[in-house]
Every structure is written in structure tokens, then in C-alpha cells.
Amino acid sequence: MTTAGDLIADGRLQSNVWTSTERALSGLAYGTAAGLVLALVAGLSRLGEGLIDGPVQIKRGIPSLALIPLLILWFGIGESMKVITIALGAFVPVYIHTHNGLRTIDSRYVELAETLGLSRPRFLLHIVLPGALPGFLLGMRFAVTAAWLALAVVEQVNATSGIGYMMGLARTYGQTDIIIVGLVVYGLLGLLSDGLVRLVERKVLSWRRTLAG
Template identity: 85%
Template sequence: MSTTVFDKRTEPVPDEAATATPRPRRAIRKRLGPGRPLPYGWALGPLLLLTLWAAGSGAGLIDARNLPAPWTIAGTAGNLVADGRLQSNLATSAQRALLGLAFGVAAGLLFAILSGLSRLGEGLIDGPVQIKRAIPSLALIPLLILWFGIGETMKVITIALGVFVPIYIHTHNGLRTIDNRYAELAETVRLSRLQFVRHVVLPGALPGFLLGMRFAVTAAWLSLVVVEQVNATSGIGYMMELARTYGQTDIIIVGLVVYGLLGLVSDALVRLVERGTLSWRRTLAN
């Protein structure tokens, strides 16, 4: 009888799973976020409104006496630019808005720091600001007229009051949400009060401040619309009020378009600064 001899040194059969070539992993697509930013996505909404407006005017669905066609508005704007009225009034309006914005931002930032870094400051400042927050700035116009008259001072102060509240609220909130460990670390390395404000407080409050700036620039233009119709002799609002007297709807629409473009450009500038200064944050907007 023959026997088969098995060599004990026979190597084991390798596992197929271990020797298989690893398959490349598929890239997991993010489905929960909003996706990549669209090129010129900010213009989609305005372009859609403009298209609907033009289509309605061309089809005769919109009464030209109530809302002139876009091409009529463009012609009126060209005439206003040609005779210099639009540039002159726009320069006056921009000066008022920028002055009010500057004073409002400075006051809001200062009071937010005083209130955010001191319990005594918070007790003295935060309550009156919250009361002011509940009172619309435009409701104070009759009182401001009695105090400051109907000149430029009243107009700039009204705009500044509209800007002050959002700057204070969002900056103060940004200060209060700074991690307390940073304050403890600053005490450990013996930073001075000024160094603590410069290196910890201001960078920590920057996101809240920039968010407040977006609301502040909008509030500045909203306040400007009203104050320029209170015994003004120049400005976009004055031009619109004069057009209302003569029933010139097209000029009123031009003024509204200018206000809208100013607000859109201002907000875009603040968002551009926000994107540059806060590029280190990882958010859904990135």
C-alpha cells in the first residue's frame, strides 16, 4: 500500500481578502450643507425680480401710472445723471449716512466694551440701551426736532441712534460669549487691562461686531430715507418727496432703486470684510 507523504513545511494558502488590491474609496459628497457658493449668487434674486417686472410691463399687466417699465426708469435715471441732480443728491445722502454711521458705530462699540467688561458698566448701560431698543429711532424724531431743530444735526443724530443699537447688542453678545479660559490665561501671563482688551477682547468680539455692522448699515439707510423727508433741501429723499408732489412716479422709483443699491453694496462690503477677517472659521458658508 502506497502512502502519500505531506510536507509539514507546506506554506499556508494566503487569504484572498488580504491580498486583494484595495479599492479606492469614493469621495463622500456633502449633502447636509448648502453646497458650494454659486458664482454671483447674490444677483439671482434681483435679476429674477427685474425679469418679472419687465415681463409684466411688456405684457401690459402692470399699470405704467403705478409702476413704470424698467426701460422708462432707466431713461429717467439717465436724464437725472445728465443734468447732475442725481449725483448731487447722492453725495449729500452719502455724507449724512456716513456721518451717522461713524458716530453710531463708535458709540455702540464703546458702550458695548464698557458694559461687557464691567458688571457695574452693564448695570448702568445695558438697561437704558434695552429701553432704547424697544423705542424705534424714528419715533424720536419729534423730540429730536424740538431739541436740535430741523437741520443736519437732527438728521445725523437720528441715523446714529438707528446704528447704535445693533452695534451695541451684537458686540456685547460677542464679548459675553468669549471663553472664560482666555481671561484666566491672560491673568496667568499677567496681561495688562489694555493688552487684554487688545489681544483677547477685540478679536473675540469681532464676529459679533461684524454681524452688528450688517444690521447697522441697513439701519443707516432706513433712517436716511425718513430724515431726508423732514424739511430737507437736498438728498435722495428730498428728490423723491419733490417728485411725489408733482406725481413723478418714475423719479420716486429711481430713488428707491438707488437706496436699494446702496444698501446692497454696503452689505456686500461688510460681508467681504467679514470673509477676509474671519477666514479661520469653518462654517456652512465656506
């Protein structure tokens, strides 16, 4: 606690936490957008599924962190590589669970939409998106965790700021207490992020709780 207080007092903790949060959120945003768009294309089109699902499943079997050497060759060791690594870790769970949600939409709703003659935009708005939402939010929970895990690794690669950078300096000087503070902060940020997604899930999907009980 004393170490954390000292880090807060001199501003190092807040500055590094803010930098790490920006990295994580940037990667998460790009990964979520990519996963959602690809899932919609693959879920609503047989051609799209044929073109997209196979490569994504291959990517699913390759840990994003294993791609770091390749990403360093392509993008260098700056911020772009870090954000892209986080995005790659986040997009797979969003894609997988959103795509699964689309594929498991009750066929009766689809038949009802056809009977009512819903236009394509109305079909997407009233049938597809509500049906995919539970899967998307579940994917977001996994994506948030993946984003923080990837962040913890990429911040060890030529970072000049962030929690990982702070921990790297502490390792150099044998400051175990600062390393422990960094680990605790990573854990708290992950817990807070998951809690926020779960809160959104409860608010948006409140109708599911009502039907359940």
C-alpha cells in the same frame, strides 16, 4: 432707465446721492463709535453694565424713528437732527452684538491670559478685541441697514438735498418714474454697503473659515 439717464446727465442724481451718502455715513460713524464704546464699558465692567445695559435695552424697544418729533424739538429740523436720528438707529445693533460677543468669550482664554499674566492692555488686544470682533461686524451689518432706513425717513423732513428730497419733489409733481429711481438707488446703496461689510468680515475673520473647513 431713461429717467435715470436724464437725472445723471443733468447731475441731479449724483449730487443727491452724494448728499445722502454723506448723511448716512456721518450717522453711521457716530452710531458705531457710541455703540462700540458703550459695549466695551458694559462688557468689561459690572458697574458699567449696570449703568448702561438697562437704558440701551429700553432704547432698543423704542423705534428710532419714533423719536423724530422729540429730536426736532431739541435740535430743530436741520442736518443735526437727521444725523442724530441715523446714529440712534445704528448704535443699538452695534452695542447689542458687540456686548454679546464680549459676554460669550470662551472663559478658557480668560483663564489662559490670567495664567500668563497678561497686562490689561495686552488682555484687551489679544483676548477681548478678537473675541468681540465677530459680534461687532454682525452688528455693523444690521447698523448699515438701520442707517439707510432712517435716512429714507429723515430726508422727508425739511431736506433741501438728497435722494429723499428728490423723491419729495417728484411726488409733488406726480413724477412716479423719479420716485422709482430713488427707491432703486436706496436699495442699491443698502446692498452695496452690506456687501462691503461682508467683504471686510470675510477678510478679517478668514481664520474662522479655515477652522470650519
